[in-house]
Amino acid sequence: MSFSAVTCAAVAVVGLIFATVANTEEVDNFRMCRNTHCEVFDVFVNPCPEALDSKPCELPQGTNASIEFKYIPKWGSSQPVTRLYAETLVMDLPFLGMDTNACLYTECPMVAQATQIYNYNLYISESYPKGGYTVKVKMWNGESNAKSSDECCFKIDIAIV
Structure with missing residues (x-):
């Protein structure tokens, strides 16, 4: 491979990395759930x-999206559980295919009063109806002795396009 081909390849990789990072934005209009x-x-x-x-974030069908946030729980857990839901008037509908073991997306055990990071990659299936959600x-404490108040929850708006 010639020097110019290597240079072009390096520029292409840097451009791809920049394009990926350039689409990651902070969502400042999230809302905390009640009693979290x-x-x-x-x-x-x-x-x-x-x-x-x-x-709202526009997420195309058939693509991947990621969500990352920092959180400080007021409770700890060695068995945290997590789920993403689409909120509806009747009930919350879980996003299918998500492993609910929160340790896959955040450091475990979760420690009370400690700053932690959660990172989840979501596939936006073609079967998800287009529209605003x-x-x-x-996240909640999955231990058998957990209190019902051991919960962390917030909401963001998206549009599946």
Whole structure:
């Protein structure tokens, strides 16, 4: 491979990395669920250039998206459980295919009053209907002696396009 081919390949890789990072934006219009016992901050969704204008993230069918945030739970757990839901008027509908073991997405055990990071990659299935949704991101203590208040939950708005 010639020097110019290596240079072009390196520029292409850097461009691809920049394009990926450039679509990751902080979502500042998230809302905490009622009766949640944690702090959530630094919420990032990729891709979500719409967040720059405080609009719902537009996630195309058949693509991957990621959500990352920092949180400080007021409770600890060695068996945390997590789920993403689409909020509806009747009931919360879980996103299918998600492993509910929160230790796959955050450090375990979860430690009370310690800042931790959660990172989940979501496939936006072609079977998900297009439209606007409020997504509820929820974690709770899965231990048998857990209190019902051992929960961390917030909401963001998305549009499946």
